[in-house]
Amino acid sequence: MAELLQFIFSGLTVGAVYALVALGFTIIYNASDVVNFAQGEFVMLGGMATVFLAAAGLPLPLAAIAAVVITVAVGLGLYLFAIKPARGASAVTLIIITIGASIALRGAAQIVFDKQFHRLPSFSGDDPIHILGATILPQSLWVIGGAGVILAALWWFFRVTLTGKAVLATAANRLAASLVGIDTRFVVGLSFALSAGIGAIAGILVAPITLTSYEVGTMLALKGFAAAMLGGMGNPIGAVAGGLLIGLLEAFGAGYLSSTYKDAFAFVVILLVLFVMPGGLFGARSVERV
Amino acid sequence: MPETPTRETPMPETPMQETLLEVADLASAYGRVKALKGVSVTVNAGEIVSLVGGNGAGKTTLLRAISGVQPVIGGSVRFLGEDVTRLAPHARVDRGIAQVPEGRQIFAPLSIEDNLRLGAYRRRDDAIAADMEAVYELFPMLKARRATPAGGLSGGQQQMLAMGRALMSRPKLLLLDEPSMGLAPILVDQIFEIIASLKQRGVTVFLVEQNAAAALSIADRGYVIETGKIAHEGEAASLLADDRVRAAYLGI
Numbered sequence: 001m002a003e004l005l006q007f008i009f010s011g012l013t014v015g016a017v018y019a020l021v022a023l024g025f026t027i028i029y030n031a032s033d034v035v036n037f038a039q040g041e042f043v044m045l046g047g048m049a050t051v052f053l054a055a056a057g058l059p060l061p062l063a064a065i066a067a068v069v070i071t072v073a074v075g076l077g078l079y080l081f082a083i084k085p086a087r088g089a090s091a092v093t094l095i096i097i098t099i100g101a102s103i104a105l106r107g108a109a110q111i112v113f114d115k116q117f118h119r120l121p122s123f124s125g126d127d128p129i130h131i132l133g134a135t136i137l138p139q140s141l142w143v144i145g146g147a148g149v150i151l152a153a154l155w156w157f158f159r160v161t162l163t164g165k166a167v168l169a170t171a172a173n174r175l176a177a178s179l180v181g182i183d184t185r186f187v188v189g190l191s192f193a194l195s196a197g198i199g200a201i202a203g204i205l206v207a208p209i210t211l212t213s214y215e216v217g218t219m220l221a222l223k224g225f226a227a228a229m230l231g232g233m234g235n236p237i238g239a240v241a242g243g244l245l246i247g248l249l250e251a252f253g254a255g256y257l258s259s260t261y262k263d264a265f266a267f268v269v270i271l272l273v274l275f276v277m278p279g280g281l282f283g284a285r286s287v288e289r290v
Numbered sequence: 291m292p293e294t295p296t297r298e299t300p301m302p303e304t305p306m307q308e309t310l311l312e313v314a315d316l317a318s319a320y321g322r323v324k325a326l327k328g329v330s331v332t333v334n335a336g337e338i339v340s341l342v343g344g345n346g347a348g349k350t351t352l353l354r355a356i357s358g359v360q361p362v363i364g365g366s367v368r369f370l371g372e373d374v375t376r377l378a379p380h381a382r383v384d385r386g387i388a389q390v391p392e393g394r395q396i397f398a399p400l401s402i403e404d405n406l407r408l409g410a411y412r413r414r415d416d417a418i419a420a421d422m423e424a425v426y427e428l429f430p431m432l433k434a435r436r437a438t439p440a441g442g443l444s445g446g447q448q449q450m451l452a453m454g455r456a457l458m459s460r461p462k463l464l465l466l467d468e469p470s471m472g473l474a475p476i477l478v479d480q481i482f483e484i485i486a487s488l489k490q491r492g493v494t495v496f497l498v499e500q501n502a503a504a505a506l507s508i509a510d511r512g513y514v515i516e517t518g519k520i521a522h523e524g525e526a527a528s529l530l531a532d533d534r535v536r537a538a539y540l541g542i
């Protein structure tokens with residue numbers, strides 16, 4: 001029982017991060033049909049920039065905010081200088097562009113930062129909290145809670161604000177969105193900024209637990225992509241569910257089978273989804289497209 | 291959006307013959323296929339002007355070009371005297387051009403109310419709620435289902451939603467692309483009645499149709515387009531009486 005709970009805690013913690021990465025994929029995919037494989041780099045930048053800004057003397061909260069701002073700027077730059085000029089290019093071309101961008105960002109991070117692993121101090125100490133015989137780190141609660149707050153904020157943005165509805169409208173029907181006067185390029189730029197911001201926050205929240213380095217983005221992008229596929233590409237609820245599921249799968253797999261193959265589960269999920277249910281658990285958005 | 295009785299609209303007194311839209315020698319192509327080969331069309335304020343023509347004649351391409359969602363390779367589009375040929379689509383909505391596109395193109399997953407609200411996306415005034423009520427008055431069946439996803443509406447209801455959405459921008463010029471396509475005959479009559487009534491509400495209409503008889507019967511003037519070129523133009527009544535037009539488009 002205690003062991004089971006322990007696996008659930010660690011699964012939900014890492015799953016919350018995957019969920020946020022998957023949401024980043026989803027937001028950009030819906031607004032622009034681009035599968036952005038640089039999504040993991042946003043997570044890396046958030047964590048690494050915070051580490052280095054804090055090391056440079058900024059108080060942690062300020063360093064974190066600055067890191068989010070920097071990452072958002074990078075996300076916008078990715079859109080403006082790499083995606084927007086390729087307007088009209090095929091999906092495959094755009095995917096290759098984002099893969100290229102992620103390699104470039106990783107290279108830049110290696111130069112601007114370094115090749116070491118870094119740890120951020122935990123936000124509320126490292127004393128584990130005991131629950132029913134299992135333990136959870138306060139930082140895990142920060143990760144899970146932070147993901148919850150981001151989800152609530154996104155829900156509000158898309159359901160309540162006119163700008164959020166304009167993003168949904170653009171995803172639903174780009175032509176009609178242009179005809180009612182929505183600047184669809186602004187919407188795509190906004191979705192890159194939003195995804196970058198979400199990725200950065202995820203990277204900052206999890207850095208005290210998993211450590212961070214210039215190359216953590218690669219694996220996170222893969223896991224997040226698997227989560228988005230599992231939930232159904234383009235489906236935000238599916239993305240969150242997919243992220244949590246993959247997190248739990250990894251935790252249980254590592255606990256009951258072997259931690260050697262922990263990272264393989266995401267690949268297995270990608271392959272299974274591709275072969276068995278291309279629409280994912282919750283159905284891909286493409287069914288609604290004409 | 292047309293005026294409601296409770297509010298004064300700042301619509302200037304427009305002389306009937308003020309030129310609203312002036313398309314001159316417009317050319318457009320899909321790759322190497324020329325869809326418009328020098329089209330000239332004028333729409334004056336207060337008119338209903340119909341453009342009729344067969345399959346693939348270039349009607350949709352012309353409306354897309356007027357709204358700015360279709361690249362042009364020659365000619366110009368002027369609106370209220372201003373050259374808007376290179377303006378972005380949203381800037382043209384600001385000028386007062388709205389379109390009900392072919393196939394309705396509603397925002398299917400969004401609610402009916404959100405569809406209408408997004409029609410007023412560019413507006414910053416405080417009469418949006420009142421205008422939405424006016425649209426609900428025009429299309430009462432939309433109000434009953436306002437909170438449901440628009441994708442659940444029937445074809446005719448979607449057409450009305452698309453018209454309501456376009457009216458929500460308070461357009462000076464409403465472009466309608468085959469509003470009767472795929473609708474039951476009784477709905478077709480209803481749609482044309484509503485289009486004719488827009489004139490009383492001060493909305494100028496440029497209507498594109500394959501249903502030439504119905505489109506010309508509610509119009510002041512008309513154009514006939516054939517393979518990317520205007521073939522005939524004139525008073526709607528005289529086009530309806532023209533033997534060549536009757537033979538080609540009215541099946542008489």
Ligand SMILES: Nc1ncnc2c1ncn2[C@@H]1O[C@H](COP(=O)(O)OP(=O)(O)OP(=O)(O)O)[C@@H](O)[C@H]1O
Binds near residue numbers: 325345348
């Ligand atoms: N997306 C496209 N790609 C290539 N060619 C196109 C495209 N859309 C239209 N065309 C071509 O451009 C020409 C004009 O098409 P358009 O859609 O403007 O005609 P239309 O008058 O609206 O026809 P319909 O009454 O069938 O709607 C046709 O020859 C058509 O085949």
Ligand SMILES: [Mg+2]
Binds near residue numbers: 349350351392468
């Ligand atoms: Mg057409």
